[in-house]
Amino acid sequence: MTEKKWPETWQDTNPGLMIFKPASSRSYLTGGWRAQKPIWDNTKCIKCGVCYLFCPEACITEDAEGFFMADLNYCKGCGICYHECWPRAIKMVED
């Protein structure tokens, strides 16, 4: 099935503007919004996952070793992860 081109013609719009692609918002990269980004210091990280839990963007993921990092395509630089990190393993740097 060919991908519809955006902006769609009226004939291409889904009836009732229904959206059949769950989680398709991932095509919109909110990373361009931020003024600062989080950097993890894995020597301090205790792998608790609190940063992952509190990210409103769901952009923090765990790597194979159990450390965490933000997907910079989506990170808006809000700083919640930095603020909530117990061992202060995260710092915000200008981006």
Next chain:
Amino acid sequence: MKGIIENFDLFAPKLVEKEEYYSSGHRACQGCGEALAIRLMAKALGKDTVVTNATGCMEVTATPYPTTAWKLPWIHVAFPNSASVGAGVESALKALRRKGKIADRDVKVVSIGGDGGSFDIGFQAISGAMERGHNMIYIVYDNEAYMNTGIQRSGGTPYGASTTTRPAGKASVGNTTWKKNMAEIMVAHRVPYVATACHSYPFDFMNKVKKARKVNGPAFIHCLAVCPTGWRTTSETCIKMGRLAVETGVFPLYEVENGKYSMTIEMPKKLRPMEDYLKPQGRFRHLTPDQVNIFRGMAMTEYNKVLERIKHSKTWSEMTS
């Protein structure tokens, strides 16, 4: 110990449902508490859920055609009717399942709305749906004003908050009334499970969502959602502000099961001073010490009411004879 849930289990985030039902790419502000709360709610609900959503921040930021942040079936119709749309979906799923037209398994209907679409314009629909006993959860995400349209006051706006329709000025303190107590109103509707929650206590919140899901009937959760944009706080302190709301007694976290009240997190004997909560928020920046006292008085009245109920309430079945 029943009802006492730890504020934070240090390694428990790793045990939380990994699937993201509310995905990245939504257009909410940086540090949006409500977006976080919805993300957590969706994790607690799981995939067999249908969400109805009132018009508001979350609806507008999540589903601009042609993309959606949702990985759950979702519908938005209008501003005041999330609960009545939910009632319709619940009835339809019930009828279709009974007639064998859809799969024979439980699909929960969860209707969500902001304080605008719930306390005020959506009040009637919630009242009707909860009173009729539909098997659904209503969760209100209360950021204490009509944030999506630019921070106008709502029935959830507390005393002294400056909003654009009740701004603080030379002749006014801002909002002059306390928050509408939706939880108590829902208990009066005989809703079997009513709870207050906050995203800053994620496990308490998610456990309440799970409990609400198990009820075969209506359930109601009032979730405080910090809005850094509207409260004029920094985005990084979003979680902290929620904690302060709870620790100062402004927004106690409790649940009411069949009429019996209980606190769900351990409250300190001495509550934190109100100034800790008010000072970081630009919307309260104009308050004089006298006005802070009025705020404290109103908050403490509500808090003590909850303590009274916890001490004296009985379950409804205990009160039948």
Next chain:
Amino acid sequence: MSKRIGMEIALAAAEAVALCRPDVIAAYPITPNTHIPEHLAEIVADGHLDCEYIAVESEHSALSACTGASAAGARVFTATSSQGLLYMYEIVPVVPSMRLPVIMCLGNRAISGPINIWNDHSDYMCVRDLGWISMFASNGQETIDMCIQAFKIGEHADVMLPVLVNLDGFQLTHVVEAMMMPDQEEVDKFLPPRKPFASLHPDNIVSMGTLGLPDIYNEAKKANDEALINSKKVILEIWKEWETMFGRKYEPIMSYKANDADVLMLTMGSMGETAQVAIDELRKEGFKAGLIDLKLYRPFPAEELKKAVKGIKNLIVIDRAVMSGGAAAPVCAEVKSVLYDEPDRPVITNDIIGLGGRDVKVEDFIKIFKKAAKAKPERAYEIYGVRG
């Protein structure tokens, strides 16, 4: 086998809807359509209909619940009138924009103010532009037939739009007539279970009611408008099917003694039958009067109208609602718009009759016919029979 029954039309409408096996009914009572939801509630309570009946707390919630239920894949029905329709007004355009079939019976009643519970078409006129397929019943038989047809039309895969069946409040809802009521087997054969295009269920995830930014809103509106216009094809097909099964013919515009008429009158709803009596009287005098009766109002049957008035000298459009401060009354404004470019279009006069349930008599129609045949009117429209 269809059975000949005599009962109040509202109750018959409820029975007809019950035969269609709705899954969810959400309705709020308002005079004069109350008997429809009430009788449906009775039918459900007696176990004759397996249906979830939501006794909602307002009309706004009624239509909201119907929208949610339709989105979840159910067959849904609601009924209301006047102020109830106005209370659900916010949701009325949303339903077709989401391409969700919902069937509504509108017991036409005057909108306030002053508050008045009796019959006129002002409530329908408030929603005519909002995207619902709309039909007008002139008697009990048409009411039953249209209710059943509405489900098939609205749920059709090429339509997926809500349908509104208009029946005059009190004049039809509370009147007892003889009608042929189909039986369950016939209705089941005519109307199979609904097969929704999409529905809210985790097995097939969809987001409905999404945000339409300026870059897509125009396209969405165009798509919906085309859907409504193209639904006429399906409506005509389904009416042909109905004729084959039940022997009763339906066309967007039906006529009475119109072939050789000099003066034609256009009506909608039950007053057409009164006009027919007037036409018979006039014909006795040699006055060549005729009637065209609009059964389908949306999508507007422009082609059929042009054909029906070809060669006619005078057309009287009877409205039963006012378009306050407007260029004409609602139906006449549309008629004039359709006929504007026609060569040899008739002289059109517009009379508004029977507002707020004022009785519409045979002699009134006779007077109106004779008046129209004379000269071009001074005013674009007249409220007929106003004292003073």
